[in-house]
Amino acid sequence: MVLEQLHRAGMRKDQIRFLWALGSHGAYDMIAARKKLGDGIVENYAVYNHDPFQNTVRVGRTPTGVELWFNREFMACDLKIGIGCITAHVHVGFGGGAKLILPGVAGIETINQFHNQQFRDFSRTGLGNFDNNIMRTECDAAGDMAGMNFKVDCLVNRRGEIASLYAGPFRATHARGAEDGKVHYGIPYRTGYDIVVSNAYGKANESAIALSFLVMLLKTGAQGTGVLIADSPEGQVPHYVFRAWGSDYGGRHFAARGKGFIPLLMKRLIVLNPAPDRTFLDLVCDNGDAEVVKTWPEVLAMLEKEYPSDARVAVVPDGTVQYLMQPGA
Template sequence: MIQLPSNVWNGDEPEFFDPPENWDVSVFRMKGDHAPPVAEDEIIKALREPTGTRPLSKLAENGGEAAIVFDDMTRPTKLELIAKAVVEELSRAGTSDIVFICANGAHGTYDREDFVKKLGEEIVENYPVFNHNPLANLQYIGDTSAGTPVDINAEVMSYSLKIGLGCILPHPQYGYGGGAKIVLPGVAGIRSIIYNHGVLGGWSAAMAVRDLHPTCQMAYGRVNDENILRRDAEEAARMTNFDFIVNTLVNTKRENTHVFAGDIVEAQRRGVEVARVHYSTQISFEFDVVISNAYSKASEAAIATWPSLCLKHGGTLVVICNSRTGQVSHYVHGRWGMRKKGGYLYLPPPDTLKKAGRVVFVSKYQEKQPWLEIYEDAVRVKTLEEMIEVIGKDRKRVAVFPDATIQKPF
């Protein structure tokens, strides 16, 4: 019996997979799969002994206000303990005017229930929490050296102390998340995001006629500081005078296993040194079936298609995705209709899927509207038992990836 994490942000109840006896099954887990969660005192220590800057309470001494920017529901980070620790450190320094801003970038908006899941009831009851709007309430602060117009959430810019909370994960465009990504795209305007992602990186339907920037090709968990999008975002973060970041790594239970705090660039660099090993996954090839579970970033399930590279040509890719909310509404890369594909930088299906002869999409929450274009021609089933019936119980080499949205093959 194989246990697969599932139902992110909605009970996190796992799925149990009992493969047929004739299947030769290999389970590929990331190295940090069973890493233990950080203790509360480790969080406090990180805030008081940060990387590349003064302790958070010292940074807060010269003012009584702070904007805390936190990652959205597309990220698995449980921030309740971290948010409380940050507020306590700010309170020790006399900070009483605190606002929380969700770094939803071009991801649409969230509601009170989401904010409670992310930050905890106590924070939502006692502090104002807002969505970022990439279309309005922006302050233009100049252009980066690469030409990106930097429009940043005006509420964030109005506070003298700016703090970010989030996680470091492998990322298909930036190589790794965390750090300055909380600023651009997190609380940036739509034209900033379009220039950064599209003009610099090349991420759009135009990929059919032009190459991605070399530092963006196969970026997922492979590059970081050399990545052109990250360098641009870090320059933008410096322009905003962003003061402090708290980034974590997570295991496949979404527990925070490491915490890195301090300067928005230096702390992220330190975290990536550990992340390179933590999320790494030993892989093999020429499987008849690859079962790829989308959990931590289930609302961005396209990320879970990379294990198709382990298939035999024409093999079967199974994607498991129990996302009660479906796929994230992405104003830049997303699809906005059946006839008109929408987003400014609409993304076509990834090339990695060309190796698959068939895609089976397993979800309790099927929709007539395609969640992702890559699944339009997929066989859709609601249970793992149905999936087995579709594939057949005859002898097969099968690979299983418990959370392909955060595992990386490099």
Template sequence: MAEFNIVKVPQLAWYGDTELDLELPSRWDVTICRMRGHSKLPLTRSEIEGAFRHPIGSPPIRELARGKNEVVIIFDDLTRPTPVAEIVPHILDELEAAGISDAHIRFIAALGAHRGLTRIDFAKKLGEVVVDRFPVYNHNPYENCTFVGETSRGTSVSINSEVMSCDLKIGVGSIVPHAAASFGGGGKIILPGVASMDTIAANHALAARARERGRSGSMTYGLGFEENELQLDIAEAAQMAGLDIKIDAIINDRREITALFVGEPLVTHLEGVKLAKESYATEPVADRDIVIANAYSKATEPFHSSPLGARMLTEAGGVLVIIVNTPEGFISHYLGGSWGRGIGGRYWQRRSRLLSRIRKLILVTEYPDRAQADRIAPLDSITWARTWPEALEHLDKDYPGEAQVAVIPDATIQYLPE
């Protein structure tokens, strides 16, 4: 009888946050590649309160809010791991202390080019009490955006008109590695979060321009933050839009808040990124026959798992296994997603081949999404498996003997430092 070792990986973010047991043959040499901050303890309520009492580069929200008429709280969507419901009560306490009544507060989901959220989604992100108490809106990137100016890089910036009608703007999100902007968080709550589609497209185009000039801006994942073209453009747009306060979380491998940065958006983001670089950094391993890349925190965007996993494979080529379990499927992306067999958003590109070093790609999911999976690889190059045992059957055939294996618990937010 075959002997197995069990490795647990997190799954089903926003849908129960459970664990999946991976049975791996004991004949395989397995390395678990965890991010450095994976086991950090979550903040206590008093520690979160402390972040609000002592913001970075800004007076507390209760002081900023005095004399203000209308408040907007902008929050990230389900593609990001931020447990916003744990943060919002502290914001509301600050606003109440400033004398701001509920009638003058609204929430807006920073969708960028993503699909709109449902009430069920709002409740997952904000908590039922908040959804019952306040109006919560989706951002519409195609209409009702107000022009606020042009960045020094030539991006024409138009921002959600409801956001711009408010004289106190508060953003809530998290800092995690990002494919084109090096790290998320900070001003991304504004651009792309609540920007017009034309503004989003112009900002994203900077990645291609930077790549042509050999500078940072494409497939950065935690690298080159300080000189990143998109990031610099985003920070400028956030200032133009008048974002007053940004709240950014750092999380562990269970989506728990391990650090919270509150304050002036630019300074707060810079401070947060310093810790993010350490928390999400992953010690590299090389020459693996099999890499198992689990998509958890950003499970609706599992294509983020491919570059990290591919880099750990042997140069001769190996098998990349991406595990992605999310009942809603992959995120609909109006700018970069496919909208038919041969059509897509203005930045959609048909994948023509697997990434270098990937000889075979196995996609493990109970919820196949055969429309959006082309953002990972050409559809005809994907081997589908609904369960881990089914995937293991494929791997056993390819590697009946020994194999060098790496397991990445959350390949959507981990990165390899330089």
């Protein structure tokens, strides 16, 4: 539909390009591009990865002082259209809107400075915390300064299909989609479970996000058992800001999880991963703190042995896009 309208307005194929707004995540290959865009687009239009380490241009600063450097190709375009989705997000409350710009097409130092903003006031960030969110404010300022002209956003269901669609100015699509998303992605507030199963489905290669549900829903006092499902054969996404890039170091915001971290949060952590590797838990815990298995029957056997009779159980269908609503919401 977007391409149809652009061509109807007189634009040629060589005037249109696609740019993956991956921020500090690893680059896409063309297999991923064909899955996302289809063969027709990949074979007829230029498709570029974003490189946060070079070929960026300075645009200015946000009101709080974040230095804004953006993708050179993006900034050279006369018409800037963003296409993305809105899901609950650990920093900006709900993704979507101008998050496609910051950190999406930003330079690495800009991205680092952006993530520093969470330390100003943690109470004004977090999953589902959209209103008065200090990090969303940074995104909005960046969207204005970058000159994003039009935004298409959507909510997705548990099968990854479009459930609601929004199009227009980025602030409007983000606000409306986030308001609907509070109900669409929200899980009623309950706690005190013996067992919590949190599935990293929509963002399987960012499974650490789903860990938060284990912490929030389990019994307090590190009593319960958490099960994290991380079925991502390609591994966890490379992240130049948060993930490890060596034996004891990583990106600017990498925080090594020493052994003994998980026992402070729960009695036991079981991770279901059919294709594990030695670094996939670097955002979660030390490898010695988790019991990694490859099949669901193995998980069930461990749980049945630990809880031979009754147990209070919560299952989170997608711990990477949903969020726990506040009490009384």
